[in-house]
Amino acid sequence: MALDTPSDAAAAIRPFLGPDFLLGSETARRLYAATADLPIVDYHCHLSPQELAEDRRFASITEVWLGGDHYKWRLMRGAGVDERLITGDADDWEKFHAFASVLGRAIGNPIHHWSHLELQRYFGIDDVLDADSARDIYERANEKLRRPEFSARGLVRASGVEVICTTDDPLDALEHHATLAEAADFDTLVVPGFRPDGVLRIERDAFGPYVERLGEATGAAISDFEGLVAALEQRIAYFDERGCTVSDQSLEIFPKRAATDAEADAILRRRLGGEALAADDVEAFRWALMRRLATLYHQRDWVMELHLNALRDANPRAMRRIGHDTGFDAIGEDRPIEALREFLGELEAADALPRTLLFTVDEAQNKQLAVLATCFPGAGIPGKVQLGNAWWFNDTIAGMAAQIRTFAEVGFLPAAVGMVTDSRSFLSYPRHEYFRRIVVDIVAQWVESGEFPANDATLESILRDVFHNNAVRYFRFDVPLVST
Structure with a gap:
């Protein structure tokens, strides 16, 4: 059905990752509200027990977000990013900016969803991450990471x-x-x-x-x-x-x-x-x-x-x-x-x-x-x-x-x-x-x-x-x- 007016179009578009994300009916919204806060049981992962035991702190969002996530690395390679900016000797800002430049255009890829959910849930950042917003988001996230509760154990607790x-x-x-x-x-x-x-x-x-x-x-x-x-x-x-x-x-x-x-x-x-x-x-x-x-x-x-x-x-x-x-x-x-x-x-x-x-x-x-x-x-x-x-x-x-x-x-x-x-x-x-x-x-x-x-x-x-x-x-x- 064609949309008649710009206001109709705006009303038909859901907010990006809004509260009803992926929930297509009132029944879905009601059931999700009843089960959303259940504890997480992660029975298979590759987190480092040493980093948890030492309660590792992270110097930057690049370190905690991109340091070992080969899902994100694969996305960057698919966009033609040089390996130096993925696993090479580029500094943290260069790597983050390269990832942000790709993420902002990664339509249809679940990493686009996951990454923005992570920014929202951990850092309270609702902005879309792309090349233009990268510097501001990088600095805001790094400021949060300096807080005591953003250690490895703190992130697990918050989750x-x-x-x-x-x-x-x-x-x-x-x-x-x-x-x-x-x-x-x-x-x-x-x-x-x-x-x-x-x-x-x-x-x-x-x-x-x-x-x-x-x-x-x-x-x-x-x-x-x-x-x-x-x-x-x-x-x-x-x-x-x-x-x-x-x-x-x-x-x-x-x-x-x-x-x-x-x-x-x-x-x-x-x-x-x-x-x-x-x-x-x-x-x-x-x-x-x-x-x-x-x-x-x-x-x-x-x-x-x-x-x-x-x-x-x-x-x-x-x-x-x-x-x-x-x-x-x-x-x-x-x-x-x-x-x-x-x-x-x-x-x-x-x-x-x-x-x-x-x-x-x-x-x-x-x-x-x-x-x-x-x-x-x-x-x-x-x-x-x-x-x-x-x-x-x-x-x-x-x-x-x-x-x-x-x-x-x-x-x-x-x-x-x-x-x-x-x-x-x-x-x-x-x-x-x-x-x-x-x-x-x-x-x-x-x-x-x-x-x-x-x-x-x-x-x-x-x-x-x-x-x-x-x-x-x-x-x-x-x-x-x-x-x-």
């Missing part, structure tokens, strides 16, 4: 974060988690997450030295598969004693070749002897070790997260210059569904299947994974195996909505364990608000269209579970459930 689960190497001493557990002035529960990449990536040059350090940490040289599993079991026990309830496996390619322990032992011995392995042997070893690890997780009542289809370091030259995890990963084309069925089925048959979250960066696989997950139920455990939330490149309005709708259509949405930041930035928590607004609006659409009863008590109960309670139960975090 309403109840639980943080970090991502930690099995060799980590977890001393920073111990410091945080003893901090009388910090109420957020910070627990470790077990990330065994170092032992799963047997093909890498770093594998041998890593296994040697693992042996030193556990008091026994590792020369065979059973010795490796025993060392990992010791480290799992160490993590468990310090509050860990989750392990995270990141897999470019899910192993397709099942292997026995004896086969894995032979492969390991050859690798420790300096032999390069064929791809088939790499997959066989990974399968066998993952099966043993999953059994250990089940024994400890841990959750197993499987992050699938990320094509790591797609730009080899950039990886050599800048390093891993710097924004040069992509979406792979692995098709793991048959192998996953066999892997999960083998664990189920042995009564050793832990609660499992299946994350994928390939949105096209959402329905396959969501349906497969429902094939492995657990009595008394809603969503024992389930599709993880929209992840990484799918952290968009369309991506989150697609994941939620798929989960609801083929599974049981009230069992979903909600959103994770998967972030290295202390300013990333408005992404939970983003997620909640999207979910609430979808639920409201179902109500407004007559697809679900307009029973606010039921709807609010479902949303409280998805946004908070389910994650607390699923991961067994020692924090209270929210009932109203």
Whole structure:
């Protein structure tokens, strides 16, 4: 319908990131108001426990905002920004100005939303950030950062974060988690997450030295598969004693070749002897070790997260210059569904299947994974195996909505364990608000269209579970459930 007058046009345009952002109906606004202030449970992130333990202060908004956020780095590269102004030796102002110049034109990109939500929620800055406003916003934000409450812990408090689960190497001493557990002035529960990449990536040059350090940490040289599993079991026990309830496996390619322990032992011995392995042997070893690890997780009542289809370091030259995890990963084309069925089925048959979250960066696989997950139920455990939330490149309005709708259509949405930041930035928590607004609006659409009863008590109960309670139960975090 054509707009008749300029005043009609103005009335039809919502304010940028206004209170009704992403909320398309009165039902959505009412449900969001009832659930907006629920505590955040961030069960998978890459925040530094050391920076939290030391309560790091930040010299500038560039440092806290752009210092490790490869989502923002990728956006800048897409706009043709020179790497010197991203990860290079440019000063903080130059980097901030370069980012602002890009952000002001990043129409349709969720980083435009996230960044402005972060400016609003933390700094009280409602202005649009672009090249023209950059200097003023830079100075106002830096002035705020000089205040005591803008330390690492202060930012977490201001975000309403109840639980943080970090991502930690099995060799980590977890001393920073111990410091945080003893901090009388910090109420957020910070627990470790077990990330065994170092032992799963047997093909890498770093594998041998890593296994040697693992042996030193556990008091026994590792020369065979059973010795490796025993060392990992010791480290799992160490993590468990310090509050860990989750392990995270990141897999470019899910192993397709099942292997026995004896086969894995032979492969390991050859690798420790300096032999390069064929791809088939790499997959066989990974399968066998993952099966043993999953059994250990089940024994400890841990959750197993499987992050699938990320094509790591797609730009080899950039990886050599800048390093891993710097924004040069992509979406792979692995098709793991048959192998996953066999892997999960083998664990189920042995009564050793832990609660499992299946994350994928390939949105096209959402329905396959969501349906497969429902094939492995657990009595008394809603969503024992389930599709993880929209992840990484799918952290968009369309991506989150697609994941939620798929989960609801083929599974049981009230069992979903909600959103994770998967972030290295202390300013990333408005992404939970983003997620909640999207979910609430979808639920409201179902109500407004007559697809679900307009029973606010039921709807609010479902949303409280998805946004908070389910994650607390699923991961067994020692924090209270929210009932109203």
